[in-house]
Amino acid sequence: MTFALRNYQSTAIEELLAWWDTHPGLDQIPIAVLPTGAGKSVIIADLVRQLFALWPEYHPRTLVIVPSKELAEQNAEKLATVLPAHLRIGYYSASVGKKDPTADVIVATIGTVAKNAHVLGNICCVLVDECHLISPDGAGQYRAFLTDLARYCQFRTAGLTATPFRGNGIWLTDGKAPLFTGIATEVRLRQLLDEGYLSPLVRPVDVLEQIDASGVEVSKATGDYDLHQLSEVVDAYIESAARQSVRIAVDRKKWIAFCPTVANAEKLARALNGLGVVTQVVTGDTPKAIRESLIGQFRAGKIRCLVTVLALATGFDVPDVDCILWLRPTKSPVLYVQGAGRGLRIAPGKTDCLWLDFSDTTARLGPIDEIRGRARRSSQPGTAPFAVCDDCGAQVRPASLLVCPECGYVMREEEAPSARKVSDAAVLASQVKQKIHRYEIDRVEYAKHEKAGSPPSLRVEYWAGYRCVAREWVCLSHSGYALAKARSWFSDRSPAGYSHLPGSVDQALEWIDTGFELRRPSAIVVNETAKFPEIVSYEWNSTGGPERGAEPDALAA
Structure with missing residues (x-):
């Protein structure tokens, strides 16, 4: 089947x-x-x-x-x-x-x-x-x-x-x-959020009491908070967090809660049960038969809240979870994304999932749909055999390349990049105030971009008046995903009905220099919120380029 x-x-x-x-x-x-x-x-x-x-x-x-x-x-x-x-x-x-x-x-x-x-x-x-x-x-x-x-x-x-x-x-x-x-x-x-395959997380209107973990030591082994110290700090906030959750999530039907330790989880369960919310604890030590029974009762609506440490962070598939209580301050993006992900699945009658973060995790790590990995710090800068792409995580060899050959991401620009912006504690990027600008484009310039040890790319510059407002690199001489993106880019700008594509950056520039006209967008929309400006959309009109262009002899055969 x-x-x-x-x-x-x-x-x-x-x-x-x-x-x-x-x-x-x-x-x-x-x-x-x-x-x-x-x-x-x-x-x-x-x-x-x-x-x-x-x-x-x-x-x-x-x-x-x-x-x-x-x-x-x-x-x-x-x-x-x-x-x-x-x-x-x-x-x-x-x-x-x-x-x-x-x-x-x-x-x-x-x-x-x-x-x-x-x-x-x-x-x-x-x-x-x-x-x-x-x-x-x-x-x-x-x-x-x-x-x-x-x-x-x-x-x-x-x-x-x-x-x-x-x-x-x-x-x-x-x-x-x-x-x-x-x-x-x-x-x-x-x-997936835009296409309706996932349910958004939403923050409460009310300001939640925040667990102050500033005095907790960070473990050198894990890079995260020391669990023993963290448990003691969180313990003092549990009763208050339970009362706030019952008040704010009164209309939510299925809750899951994350705590640093089993002791914290058990205390939160007692507090919620005392406030009339039927709650059970599921941890890694819960016997399998009991665990399955509790999850089954939760699915059936007989238990309103499951409290856990890490046992429900992966492999837990209950789509109609509509509230998450986060009492687990962490520096780990994995814990954060995996935990928040428990509320993303869609289900009949579910419009969103309420994210109650009683820590500074959301404020510090940022929207879950913008979290990316990072490269490790080298004790001897400049000696690494490869760099790691900030956008896709690919190993980029040599480390000096400016453009990732796998995804086409501009790893760094030769000009100084714009500074990173603060996320304002939004759990999804759509909740962050975006710095979006629309520019009417007067001309587009093309040039070959070369860097020792890497294939060349086609640098495209968009000019509004006397200012270059955005650049992008089209990887026609690369392979894999970067080449697929480049071919799609070139095809979108070719004259109507024209299907040939250049085999390299040099050939593309030869075509352009000999009269082949790529369609030019009349305007572009640029997101300047992130590390580097990103073109998010193009606008086209009848003056953006020819309906048909001269077909280069190089591809006529």
Whole structure:
């Protein structure tokens, strides 16, 4: 059985397969960035279906690795819906209670499969769900397992996650020995919100009492607050937070709450129950049978609030959650995005999810749809073998490149960039006051941009009067996603009915110099809120360019 994929899901699969094709080495391992609610299990299932359809002669047995029983069952359910009947799906998971190492597609929990690579036979593809759990520094059971499996077979690997960075914010493609080497595809949270596939988070009108964690030490090991100290600080705010939540979220039906420790969670549950909100605690130590029962009662509406530490941060799929209580001050963008993501799923009758942040997390980390990874700080600046793209996380070699060859992002400009702006504590970027300007364009200039060690790009400058108001770089001589974007850009500006595209930056400039006229926008809209100005839309009219242009002889043959 098959079902209709959403457009972004089909695109994600196409881009992941294309990335593997253009990066053939087995040590080239990409990440697919898919926000909470994007349908990772659906994408995994259809990707596996396509692997067997494309290469039936290889019988590409696939291993899907997940961190929990819940995710194992979700993935197996979607696989059973999509795959043809002759392909057998099996579990290798102690928590599920089944170990089938001979199935065509194996869904395994990492804790069970970690030391059992030798029993799996020939595996052609490994897909790691929630891959942000893998250490970028060469340690951990995921790395040990993949190294062990490579002794017995050759396989392609990909990771999937909503957050392609570690808890300290460093890209998974960065680190001392990163497993992942690039971002093959990314679905942006903003796109899913705009298209109605996710439900927005909203802040209350009331000002919440804020937990003051300024005196809490930061752990050198984790980069986050010391949990023992944080628990003591949060404890003093729990009663007040419970009273405020009951008053503000009176019309909300399904709440989840995040606390730093089990002791905090249990105290909050007692406070909420005392105020008439039926509440239970679910933690990593909750026995599986009890956990499943509590989540089942929560789904059925018999429990109004579940309080947790981290147990509900991933793999918890209750779409109609409409209120989140955040009593977990953190410096970790992963915890923040994963926790807030529990309220993003859409459900019948749900219009939004109330985000009650009793900490400074939202104010400090910013809107969840604008959070990106960061490169680690080098103890010896200028010696790194690669840079990491701020926008997509790809490893960029050499480190001196100005434009990311994978996504076309301008990593830095030769001119001084504009300063970053404050987010004003909005949980979504749409709630931030944007600095948007519209410019009527008088002319567009094109030039070749070169940097030692990288392919050239076509620099496009938009002029309003005597001022260059925006630039963009079109990567016609690159490969992968950057080239696909460049071709789309050039096609949009070519005369109507004209389908040829230049094969390089030099050829594009030769065409322009010999009379080929690209359509010129009459105006552009530029967002100057972020680090670098970004063109967000183009306006066209009949004077923006010719209906037909001279077709260059170079592509006539």
